[in-house]
Amino acid sequence: MATLVSPTTAAGSADALLGTYKRAPMELVRGEGVTLWDAEGNAYLDFTSGIAVNALGYGDAGLVRAIQEGAASGIVHASNLFRTAPGEQLAAWLVERSFASKAFFCNSGAEANEGAFKFARRWARAIAAPPGDELGVFGACAKHEIVSLRGAFHGRTLGVLAATDRPAYRAPFRPLAGGVTIAERDIRELDVVLDGERVAAVIVEPIQGEGGVRVVAPGLLKELRAMTTERRIALVFDEIQCGLGRLGTLFAYETTGVEPDMVTLAKPLAGGLPMGAILVNAEIAAAIKPGDHGTTFGGGPLVAHVANYVLSRLGDPALLAHVRETGAWFGEQLRALGERTGKIRAVRGAGLMWGVDTHESAGAIVERARQAGLLVLTAGEYTLRILPPLVISREDLARGLSVLEGVLTSGAPPK
Structure with missing residues (x-):
């Protein structure tokens, strides 16, 4: 008889994981505050927060307590065929603080x-x-197309991949889902593309994260809102990376002066547990009927209980003010670093979401930074992406800037 080995006692091996990621070589084993440690005892200042997930940093006592409380009920999961309080409380909290009617x-x-x-x-x-064909029994509805913008990243599953403007991600999986178009970030082209007879929705990231931390101009968003309202097209804001406090407001749309019809959320929502959300206005909510969509795990009692705690922290006016003020200071320091070193071509962002265009390969800089004890991300071949935990102090940001300056100046000269 074969000997059974518990997954918690079996020797770990990266070779057993499907190779969909180029992982850094170290094994992370512990975190506290804004610092991570590997199995060799090396410390890393984290300017990634798990790609905008770990907004509260590591080892947050309230988050640990919320996970324990959520599990202690004994109902880690219950089908959405039944009511549980945490998800209903979370939905009510989000609706109360946003434009939305339902979550x-x-x-x-x-x-x-x-x-x-x-x-x-x-x-x-x-x-x-x-009339009489609202369920599509007799044929397709002409008004069905989805439009996204140049530089967009909306995910890698087959449907949203068609709205993601990354050729290397798309090419191996063609044909992609139909009825999706990518348009330039230009109001004149959008005026042509957004045909109200054919287009159901346009989806926009207020700040395009994977696409280079590119801020979509508020003026363009306001014109887009007027256009979509007139043509009866739903305006969807993808705030998965830039929302939930990252820009210094609870929702990213609050920084734009534009109210969308739907907002999508995820990353920090449940403090690292898997959770996403869609907020919808009253008109769209009224169109959705039982059976139109579903999820086995979505909004389960454990993750929703944890998310209630996380949002109580991310919605704290003091934390949001900290992000705005500290983020503005950090952006100034990045620009000063660029002027001082000559190694930076441009700096973009808001709050604690920043993109830094470099002369040298961003991947090479990320690797040298890791060796120097600083974790940063890329957002393109020549763009660094900085997404620290929202609780980070100016002192820790300054410490990271010092490491980054040393890393930049030790690299290749500008071309």
Whole structure:
């Protein structure tokens, strides 16, 4: 008889994992505050927060307590066929603090965007399908297309991949989902593309994270809002990376002066546990019927209980003010670093979400930074992406800037 080995006692091996990531060589074993440690005892100042997930840093006592409390009920999971209080409380909290009428919970950002596409098409059919054919029994509804913007990243599942403007991600998986178009970030082109007879929704990241930390101009967003309202097109804001406190407001749309029809959320929502959400306005909510969408795990009692705690922290006015003020200071320091070293071509961002264009390969800089004890990300071949925990202090940011300056000046000269 074969000997059974517990997964918790079996020797670990990266070779057993499917190679969908180029992982750094160290093994992370512990975290506290804004610092991570590897199995060899090396410390790393974290300017990534798990790609905008760990907004509260590491070892947050309240987060640990919320996980324990959520598990202590004995109901880690219950089907959405039954009511549980944590998800209902979380939905009410989000609705009360936003434009939304209803919230839907899922497991990830990609799922949230997939759901938003479905909700947009369901709503479009409700307002545009031939009478008596709202369910599509007799044919497709002409008003079904989804439009995203150049530089967008909305996920890697097959539906949202069609709205993600990364050729290397798309090419191996063609043909992609139909009825999705990528348009330039230009109001004149959008005026042509956004045909109200055909287009159900346009999806926009207020700040494009994976696409280079590119801020979509508030003026363009306001014109887009006016255009979509006039043409009965749903405006969806993908706030998966830039939302929930990252820009110094609870929702990213609050920084733009524009109110969307739907917002998608994920990353920090449940403090590192898998959770996404779609917030929808009253008109779209009214179009969604039982059976139109579903999820096995979305909004389960454990993750929702934890998310209630996380949002109580991320919605704290003092924390949001800290992000705004510290982020503005950090942006000034990055620009000064660029002027001082000549190694930076441009700096973009807001709050604690920053992109730094470099002359040298961003990947090479990330590797040298890791060796020097600083974790940073890329957002393109020549762009560094900085997403520290929202609780980070100016002192820790200054310490990271010092490491980054040494890393930049030790590299290749500008071209």
